[in-house]
Amino acid sequence: MFDRKFYREIRKWFGALARFRRYALLISSILVPALLGILGAAGGISPEVRAVMVPAQITTLGFGLLLGVGLFWFDESAALVFQKFAHETMHSAVLQGDIDxxxxxxxxxxxxxxxxxxxxxxxxxxxxxxxxxxxxxxxxxxxxxxxxxxxxxxxxxxxxxxxxxxxxxxxxxxxxxxxxxxxxxxxxxxxxxxxxxxxxxxxxxxxxxxxxxxxxxxxxxxxxxxxxxxxxxxxxxxxxxxxxxxxxxxxxxxxxxxxxxxxxxxxxxxxxxxxxxxxxxxxxxxxxxxxx
Missing domain, CATH: 3.30.450.40 (GAF domain)
Incomplete structure (x- = not known):
């Protein structure tokens, strides 16, 4: 069995990890492409800078797409991950008991x-x-x-x-x-x-x-x-x-x-x-x- 303090620490850690992934998805798939689009629409940008911005925008959108697909297929909630972790820990305790x-x-x-x-x-x-x-x-x-x-x-x-x-x-x-x-x-x-x-x-x-x-x-x-x-x-x-x-x-x-x-x-x-x-x-x- 786990005490409450340990449980809260684990939930806090997984919660922070989930927020980080959401922020990364937001930045890569929305904020950066939007910023690049605004800059591209604005005037006064030299062709050299524009030539760099287009590949960067494509790369950022591709990264956001891959990150979104990965989160969709492989992401698990903090509670589910913690549940699996607890199950494996208890399974290890049972095995140790059998060994003893x-x-x-x-x-x-x-x-x-x-x-x-x-x-x-x-x-x-x-x-x-x-x-x-x-x-x-x-x-x-x-x-x-x-x-x-x-x-x-x-x-x-x-x-x-x-x-x-x-x-x-x-x-x-x-x-x-x-x-x-x-x-x-x-x-x-x-x-x-x-x-x-x-x-x-x-x-x-x-x-x-x-x-x-x-x-x-x-x-x-x-x-x-x-x-x-x-x-x-x-x-x-x-x-x-x-x-x-x-x-x-x-x-x-x-x-x-x-x-x-x-x-x-x-x-x-x-x-x-x-x-x-x-x-x-x-x-x-x-x-x-x-x-x-």
Whole structure:
């Protein structure tokens, strides 16, 4: 959009240009021929001067004719020219927006490929070696850290929002405890809550063996904790949420949940959660119980 001052300046410029062309046409096609005609009709002009005036009059009339034809066929009003100029400018803005969008998608794809590559190497190392449970969990933590390091490229997460990424695992008493988390709020010693299966967005995801995406968890009570699990800051910190089931590769049931939260409404959607799904699958391979 253009502001009024810019619009007035453009109209003034085109108006001045239109007046100049009208004055040029008036002088070349009317005033000069009339003046030459008057001088020619007046007496006392030598033949030499008259011989110069006639070609000048013919030339001036020819120039006026050409200028008039040009103005008739090609002249445009200031408003029409400005409208075309505005249209081309807006078209350029649309093209620039498309370029910026493609650049963002390319950056996201590059970060996604990097995460897939790191996860593939980690899974291969686990499958080819006899790792201890502590070693497997350390690998899972490293994969989460790698994804969090690229949160801006993958999800557009900004420093002005409160974000959180976590891996929850299911224990024998049907509770989900936090194996590892990283966030940009709270204190280093804060301990994440344990979520019973079926409670909150973490427990619901595990119960359903699937995934939960919500634009604004604060607007739906079903995603909130109950009793001792409820915190007064939950509706501020946890708005856009993606909770992805970590499947057991043996039977497909949930052994845990990969969680990404943000204080920004609509942070996670079907368009950008594929890196979380891929990481959840890799975590499933790494953390699933080994069959004898």
């Amino acid at each position: 969008k493609q650049r963002t998608e390319l950056t996201q794809l590059s970060a996604h490929i990097n995460c897939l590559s790191v996860a593939a190497r980690a899974v291969e190392a686990v499958l080819l070696s006899a790792s201890t449970p502590d070693g497997l969990q350390a690998t899972a933590k490293q994969l989460l850290e790698n994804l969090v390091d690229q949160r801006n490229q993958l999800f557009g997460t900004g420093d002005d929002e409160q974000w959180n990424f976590a891996i929850y695992l299911r224990n024998p008493v049907d509770e989900l405890f936090c194996l590892h988390h990283r966030r940009n709020y709270g204190l280093p010693g804060d301990i994440p809550r344990n979520w019973p299966v079926g409670s909150g967005h973490v427990g619901l995801t595990c119960q359903r063996d699937g995934e939960l995406l919500t634009d604004d968890a604060a607007s739906q009570d079903v995603f909130q904790g109950k009793g001792d699990l409820l915190r007064d800051y939950d509706r501020v910190r946890y708005r856009g949420i993606a909770s992805i089931c970590i499947p057991d590769v043996n039977d497909g049931r949930a052994i845990g949940v990969l969680v990404a939260t943000s204080s920004k409404v609509g942070r996670y959607s079907q368009d950008n959660v594929q890196p979380l799904r891929d990481l959840a699958q890799s975590l499933g391979v790494i953390l699933s119980p080994r069959q004898a």
